Amino acid sequence: MHIVVCIKQVPDSAQIRIHPVTNTIMRQGVPAIINPYDLFSLEEALRLKDRFGGRVTVLTMGPPMAEASLRKALSFGATHAVLLTDRKFAGSDTLATSYALTSAIRKLHEEEPVDMVFCGKQTIDGDTAQVGPGIATRMNMQQLTYVAKIEDVNLESREITVHRRSEGGVQVLKSQLPAMITMLEGSNTMRFGTMDDMFRAARTPLMNWNKDTCVDDESKVGLKGSPTVVSKVFVPKPRAQKAKMVTAEGGSPALAAAAVDMLFTTYPKLATDLAG
Amino acid sequence: MSQAPANPPSAKKAAGGRKLELPEELKVYKGVWVIVEQERGKVHTVSYELLGEARKLADKLGVEVGAVVLGAPGPFINEISGEAISYGADVVYTVLDPVLAEYRTEPYSKVMTDVVNTFKPEIVLLGASTLGRDLAGAIATTLLTGLTADCTELDISPENRSLAATRPTFGGTLLCTIQTLAYRPQMATIRPRVMQMPEKDLTRTGRIVEVTPNLAEEVFVTKVLDFIPDRDQQEAQLAFADIIIGGGKGLQKPENFKLIWDLAEVLGAEVGASRPCVQAGWVSGDRQIGQTGKTIRPKLYIAAGISGAIQHRVGCENSDVILAINSDPNAPIFDFAHHGIVGDALQILPALTEQFRQRRLVNRKAS
Numbered sequence: 001m002h003i004v005v006c007i008k009q010v011p012d013s014a015q016i017r018i019h020p021v022t023n024t025i026m027r028q029g030v031p032a033i034i035n036p037y038d039l040f041s042l043e044e045a046l047r048l049k050d051r052f053g054g055r056v057t058v059l060t061m062g063p064p065m066a067e068a069s070l071r072k073a074l075s076f077g078a079t080h081a082v083l084l085t086d087r088k089f090a091g092s093d094t095l096a097t098s099y100a101l102t103s104a105i106r107k108l109h110e111e112e113p114v115d116m117v118f119c120g121k122q123t124i125d126g127d128t129a130q131v132g133p134g135i136a137t138r139m140n141m142q143q144l145t146y147v148a149k150i151e152d153v154n155l156e157s158r159e160i161t162v163h164r165r166s167e168g169g170v171q172v173l174k175s176q177l178p179a180m181i182t183m184l185e186g187s188n189t190m191r192f193g194t195m196d197d198m199f200r201a202a203r204t205p206l207m208n209w210n211k212d213t214c215v216d217d218e219s220k221v222g223l224k225g226s227p228t229v230v231s232k233v234f235v236p237k238p239r240a241q242k243a244k245m246v247t248a249e250g251g252s253p254a255l256a257a258a259a260v261d262m263l264f265t266t267y268p269k270l271a272t273d274l275a276g
Numbered sequence: 277m278s279q280a281p282a283n284p285p286s287a288k289k290a291a292g293g294r295k296l297e298l299p300e301e302l303k304v305y306k307g308v309w310v311i312v313e314q315e316r317g318k319v320h321t322v323s324y325e326l327l328g329e330a331r332k333l334a335d336k337l338g339v340e341v342g343a344v345v346l347g348a349p350g351p352f353i354n355e356i357s358g359e360a361i362s363y364g365a366d367v368v369y370t371v372l373d374p375v376l377a378e379y380r381t382e383p384y385s386k387v388m389t390d391v392v393n394t395f396k397p398e399i400v401l402l403g404a405s406t407l408g409r410d411l412a413g414a415i416a417t418t419l420l421t422g423l424t425a426d427c428t429e430l431d432i433s434p435e436n437r438s439l440a441a442t443r444p445t446f447g448g449t450l451l452c453t454i455q456t457l458a459y460r461p462q463m464a465t466i467r468p469r470v471m472q473m474p475e476k477d478l479t480r481t482g483r484i485v486e487v488t489p490n491l492a493e494e495v496f497v498t499k500v501l502d503f504i505p506d507r508d509q510q511e512a513q514l515a516f517a518d519i520i521i522g523g524g525k526g527l528q529k530p531e532n533f534k535l536i537w538d539l540a541e542v543l544g545a546e547v548g549a550s551r552p553c554v555q556a557g558w559v560s561g562d563r564q565i566g567q568t569g570k571t572i573r574p575k576l577y578i579a580a581g582i583s584g585a586i587q588h589r590v591g592c593e594n595s596d597v598i599l600a601i602n603s604d605p606n607a608p609i610f611d612f613a614h615h616g617i618v619g620d621a622l623q624i625l626p627a628l629t630e631q632f633r634q635r636r637l638v639n640r641k642a643s
Contacts, residue, residue, distance in 0.1 A: 257631050
């Protein structure tokens, strides 16, 4: 069985700061991590490998420094890693990104047929949840998103049964490989890599690919291949008026009393609502 | 909310073979569409919220609002079509086939792609629900067009009549406006509760266009074996709560979240939290307020120990009244809260609980 897991290296968003004067993002010193949602998909892929054997290839598109994320994924138990890097990919939106990743997956498929592709449910920096469906559509794979549980996989009949989260309940879906799957957060817990895997991770050669390795049509990647245009990036304006501060002498009880007074006088309806 | 762009895209960057003008043949795309999310006869309210928004966009463009209703033929389809019209649609496209009884990516995206290619709308809006996001990503890839996820504001750009879709970016630290200039349709998903529910106008009239999709079940690989409904009340009902008390990392320890629950109990309120608290496992994910959590519109939102990062702000700024408690007088939350208390949330919260408890008794007696 050959499973490809697409991961993305993202800045740890909890630690991003905005420069107070220039209003630009201060990227320096922000630690890079594997997109947390990707780990649920990677773990699920590793579980399938534990059960059926075979190969788990992690694939990432990003700058050369994304190698660190691939090494990390190898240390958890992935067997192969592809780093897809090219300056021509810069500025790719989700449509262009899914094209580039699909090109790489097709090449991997030529090496060894791909049965499943796992993607993160979404990333924590872009939050779009669009690349996975983009890959499924381009590869003509069955698209199984928001999967809470893989109930069964039968390699002989190539059938897969999953529980998919939907509004107000769970759909039980029976589908066929090849399939593109995104796992729901909390669906599993990422393992600790074994010592062997950690040594292996450091030794495993990465497949360093660029646009010439796998991309047929250069006009479909980067800014050129992206239908969406970012026309403006900005810090939202504060409200016309800053918050009215509650002040009172006498510590917290006095502040609380003043706050409740203020709420009740400014919004008389609130008092009635509360009494009801 | 516009101001000088932080990183203006330079003219040089914009060139380089990039298409930024709408080609002549795509100018026939007209109208603003909403895909009405209907599952088992129930419409997701986000679809009606989007019809209200589509109405505003269509009026600016001077075009019609279309609502697309997909599903198996059934008596409720007429009712849903009527609702769509009263919420702002001029035309309802009904696409009915037993194959569409339950949502599945493949038949839904096939049908939607066909319908878009036939009727050529310039804008297609979907809810950022599990259905909307799954479907939008597939359709946009087949149509090779631009899709913007999780928008918090939609407008029409006066220069080129294209959709200006604003959303948080970089993990919610900045906002960006995204446009699809040279491709059609322009697609966007919008989270539930971000847009206001429009007033229902029963005097509105509209046309119904029946589309026959001619689907054969055999060609679709994925089958729905079962649907297991969630048990009621299992999930926090943040989206529709009138009063919400939210806690953030300023509470320092998970145990201190009890102070939030205490205040919520006195006020009969729901409990919410910022993303860091959810990521740290202090509270369950269904209580997260913000871009990647729930969008709330309560009458009163009390935010304690929450700094007010943009990703949180976009989830709560439509609250009628926001009272923020934070020890840092420069915390960004005071930029959009209506009222603020500078102080230690661990002290203020119990004091507030006590105050509300007393007042409530007094008010009860008085009434």
